[in-house]
Amino acid sequence: MDEKKKLFQMALNLSDPPWRVTSIDFDQAEGRMDIHIDFRSGSRFLCQECSSECPVHDTIQREWRHLNFFQYRAYIHAREPRIRCPEHGIKTVNVPWARKGSGFTLSFEAMVAMLSQEMPVSAVARIVQIHEDSVWRILRHYVDEAKKDQDISDLSVPGIDEFSVEKHHVYVTLFYGTKNSRAIHIEEGKESDVFGKFIMKHPFLDPSGIDHITMDMYPSYISGAKEYFPDSSIVFDHFHVIKMMNDTLDRIRRKEARANEILKHTRYDWLKNSSDLTDRERDRLMSVKSLDLQTSHAYHFKIALQRLWQVNVSIAEDYLRKWISRASRSRMPDIVKLGKTMKRHLDGILEAIKSGINSAVVEGLNNKIRTAFKRSYGFKAQEYRDTIIYLVAGGLKLPTIN
Numbered sequence: 001m002d003e004k005k006k007l008f009q010m011a012l013n014l015s016d017p018p019w020r021v022t023s024i025d026f027d028q029a030e031g032r033m034d035i036h037i038d039f040r041s042g043s044r045f046l047c048q049e050c051s052s053e054c055p056v057h058d059t060i061q062r063e064w065r066h067l068n069f070f071q072y073r074a075y076i077h078a079r080e081p082r083i084r085c086p087e088h089g090i091k092t093v094n095v096p097w098a099r100k101g102s103g104f105t106l107s108f109e110a111m112v113a114m115l116s117q118e119m120p121v122s123a124v125a126r127i128v129q130i131h132e133d134s135v136w137r138i139l140r141h142y143v144d145e146a147k148k149d150q151d152i153s154d155l156s157v158p159g160i161d162e163f164s165v166e167k168h169h170v171y172v173t174l175f176y177g178t179k180n181s182r183a184i185h186i187e188e189g190k191e192s193d194v195f196g197k198f199i200m201k202h203p204f205l206d207p208s209g210i211d212h213i214t215m216d217m218y219p220s221y222i223s224g225a226k227e228y229f230p231d232s233s234i235v236f237d238h239f240h241v242i243k244m245m246n247d248t249l250d251r252i253r254r255k256e257a258r259a260n261e262i263l264k265h266t267r268y269d270w271l272k273n274s275s276d277l278t279d280r281e282r283d284r285l286m287s288v289k290s291l292d293l294q295t296s297h298a299y300h301f302k303i304a305l306q307r308l309w310q311v312n313v314s315i316a317e318d319y320l321r322k323w324i325s326r327a328s329r330s331r332m333p334d335i336v337k338l339g340k341t342m343k344r345h346l347d348g349i350l351e352a353i354k355s356g357i358n359s360a361v362v363e364g365l366n367n368k369i370r371t372a373f374k375r376s377y378g379f380k381a382q383e384y385r386d387t388i389i390y391l392v393a394g395g396l397k398l399p400t401i402n
């Protein structure tokens with residue numbers, strides 16, 4: 001065999017007979033390289049059902065897209081054999097460089113999976129020169145496969161979070177692990193039965209092994225958790241408490257902005273963590289904050305509430321009770337209402353603080369998912385929603401080029 005064929009044979013990992021490189025065509029004008037592979041005549045292949053060596057019945061000529069050779073598109077061509085097993089009849093043989101039914105090699109698909117974790121699917125499609133739908137189909141296959149192998153037996157503190165898609169008209173519930181920070185399950189809707197469905201789909205999950213469940217203060221989530229995880233404590237972490245505070249703050253600002261021009265376009269100034277503000281946003285916030293506005297007063301409630309996670313755990317309860325008492329006397333209906341909600345869920349908020357449940361995880365996952373949605377979604381939103389969530393936040397073991 002000449003050196004060139006030997007080199008390609010090694011690069012393609014075709015170390016074992018019967019497969020060998022028979023010819024390589026290079027077309028510079030067309031920008032492509034075609035690698036022809038064949039098996040020696042008289043070769044026998046294993047039946048995938050019973051592992052017995054069987055003779056070839058017939059072959060089908062096929063083509064697979066492979067990793068580029070420098071800037072040239074590369075294709076593998078081979079006769080895909082079908083064997084005749086005395087017990088199982090006519091069966092297609094799995095070629096070592098591709099999975100069944102795919103028009104791409106395993107290495108090519110691994111590269112697509114790697115790139116898609118870093119950039120939009122549309123960009124991946126452009127770079128590797130295949131259709132976006134093909135990229136999505138590859139991703140869905142590997143995500144689904146990796147999900148099958150996922151072990152959630154070590155899940156002691158799951159969290160759940162609601163997620164809106166299609167411009168807030170459709171809700172899904174996301175289950176995630178707070179200890180290993182990954183999205184583990186997606187369920188349609190945000191009713192109490194999402195917990196039941198979650199358990200049904202994870203037969204090896206032991207609900208009594210779950211110490212805490214951290215979540216939003218939604219009545220449906222709370223009643224669902226009580227019903228399906230009766231031995232677990234329901235807690236409300238920093239992220240979900242502040243999210244609720246932010247919703248209240250934004251409601252107040254929106255009402256007030258109708259009469260007060262100065263509040264227009266300041267939405268994110270109030271909602272961001274103060275450390276995340278740009279200089280311009282900070283200056284604007286400082287000048288508006290000092291005015292006698294409902295929004296400014298509500299903002300001070302937010303700042304005071306955030307301090308709950310900075311005070312010593314031993315005085316956290318006292319601190320929160322004082323905050324609630326101030327809220328009840330605020331004469332702002334939205335803040336009074338929020339104070340009542342906090343009072344009803346006081347135990348769950350304090351328990352989250354005492355047990356040190358870290359909500360940076362859900363915040364991080366949330367951001368990852370939102371970014372991925374923005375960059376890769378488009379019209380494929382519904383069809384590939386779960387794929388994109390698990391791809392960026394599932395902590396899955398996806399193929400890599402080795």
Ligand SMILES: [Zn+2]
Pocket residue numbers: 047048049050051052085086087088089
């Ligand atoms: Zn067989």
